[in-house]
Amino acid sequence: MKNLDSVLAAYLAGWAIFFVYYISVSQRMGALREEVERLKAMLAKGSSK
Amino acid sequence: MTKSIVRAAVLFVLIAATAYLAFNYAPVEKTMGIIQKIFYVHVASAFSAFAAFGVCFYANLRYVFTRQRSADWLGVSAAEVGLTFISVNLITGPIWAHPVWGVWWTWDARLTFTFVLWLLYLSYLLLRSMIEEPDKRALFSALFGIFAFLDVPLVYFSIRWWRTQHPQPVILGGAGSGLDPRMWQSLLLMWGALTGLLILLLNARYKLEGLRASVEDLRREAEVR
16 A cells, blocks of 8 residues: 555654653653652751761 | 553553554545545644643743742643644654655745744743743743743644645635544544543653652752751
8 A cells, every 4th residue: 555654654653752752751750759769868867867 | 660651551552543443444535545544643643732732821821820839840741741742743744745745844834833833842841941940940931831832823823824835724624624524533533542641641741840849849958958
């Protein structure tokens, strides 16, 4: 079928963009959660001294 | 992390199913043939981008009048998610245009205003990264976001106000325009699936912004001590 490869390329590109963005948000969220825990632990250590 | 990947995978299966319906249920367009199937993801991603920019505009206005941090978080989240959707629209458009027009891109009113829209929201995010003070960052970006939204009606009405290479409207386009009912249903289904994705992404991005604010607060507290 003529142009079927272009149609598939368009759909794949769209899904890839959404998927990469979602993974990037999840990874940034994981890193920030770790940072919150680290800072909380640091502050708790500081106040117990 | 694993839970979020599973949720994303479920939604992507749903979108794949709607795409399958668009291929098998909606009829093949007579003049363009199979390439017209790009229409469903191209138009639905534009609708979702407009919805995200609308949320951003509302949040920016709310921030200007109330100075609530949550409004700032919503504004930046909607801007970033909207930018993702409009990127999909801008990438799928040329893939459709090339076999039909013979060129990947042309600077007609619709394409130019859409590209400007992409640049405006990219600038909105860059502007935020350049201002460190949270209140100043929130206010400046809210004012810029209100200005950026002015381009959304220009994108929408450009094919009604000017003669363009881009096709004239088939949705709410007046006499002589319109879609086959099965095409309509396929488009609405795709838009519904992408709206689900929009909500999922917006929710995740909003939580991320909340965490970022917590980190900033904790860092400030650590500096004071």
